[in-house]
Amino acid sequence: MDLPTRPTSVVECDARVLDSAPVGRRYHRLVVAPEHPLPAVRPGQFFHLLCRDATGGPYLRRPMSVWRARGDGELGFLLHVTGRGTAALATLRPGDVLPIVGPLGEGFRLDPAWRRILILARGVGLATLAPLAEAAAAGGCAVDAVLSAKAAADLMAEEFVGTSRTEVFPVLDEDGTSDLPTVEALLRQRFAEARPDAVFTCGSNRLLLLLQRLSAEHGIPGQVALEQQMACGLGMCFCCVRPIRGEDGTLENLRVCTEGPVFDLAKAVSW
Template identity: 25%
Template structure:
């Protein structure tokens, strides 16, 4: 039987983004540290997942042996860390402490057993461009570190890399304390622009306004590409801005997921079809990455 992860498996029965190739791992927390206000980064040893993942994919994770919550929580893959031999070994996830999984997880010490399965979802397309702009808000920075590193050629994931000349991050939050991982993005060589609702860091502005300003400054946007993740209203405004300037834009939808593998249909998004109508698509399998112009935001 052919590998369901290969492109020639894109059929009605086995599309490359289906969960056929996921791995389930029983492991434990190697690190679990606070990196911003109510925001934590955990690390687990999961080499079979780390070796398969591409930027934009996610995993489902739950505390092993805990029945509340019973189902896993979908978290974007934030980073993949190699061992001394250069082999992908550890998976980093960043999460906001606010619910039935993330609150006990934030209180769990190193060595706590966890279950995770993935990688899941379709991931971002490695579309060549001169300038990649990552426009994110809230906790939406989490899928962008790997994408930016792939774009500038610093990291490879078994597909083309080094496909952008410049990488920018526009990152917004309510206040300075909620900005998480900023140093990681700067150390990766990205141009980082911050904005906050209260002006405590960067400009006192919203992400779509900063993006509009940048696109006007650039002028010729023919080889600019935008990717976005964060609150839905922010992504909608980013999509409108990109449409106005004729800029290629992909969105990473943060629709809440239950199963993560396309069984329950709880995470559907309205996506426009070629005939102009829309249909429901599962964020966990047909997404979470969609072309911004195909999302019906109503």
């Protein structure tokens, strides 16, 4: 039998935990070193992580966006602990082993001709968008990031900016600046003062709808990273489908793990 000689673009392997620590009041940082060389990871792609608690479960892996991917082999995730799987991930300690599969999915598309992009992220959605800011900045593209959180303590602006020179515009529930009219006014001001070539979002349904409306009004293309509960993560079970508008406006059920998680902003349907 002939074996494929083309290098695979998805790796299943163990990864050694290097760093595991709380970030602010709600989030957790997990940095691992995969024991197998990984193919290049694109911003917006994710890994499927096997979470093991004291009972050995849960059974299904959990999808997690790549927050940091370093050339030296380090892979970072930012977690919001919401249930059994993410709670198990947060108990990992340096030296522990985490089985991973990835990189998976279609990531963000960055046009080298773009000179400025605008990112609108809510909560842990910024983990998904942080590598995009880094990649854009590395290509000489200016990045404006409107980061929305419950409170300043939850903003994770440092985790977002990393080595990029992103200009951050924080909007917070605690001081009322994250309400929709205020965010809309801020976006309109950014569009007027420094019009972006493209806009990107993740993490909030109401911000998706707002950015969809404003990007259509201003003729600015956009992309959104969607979330959906997953089983296989590999395109086989169809449990992760979401309705996406086709070219003719009809709705198609597309797999977030395979055709996504990044979709054209104009074609995404809110949930």
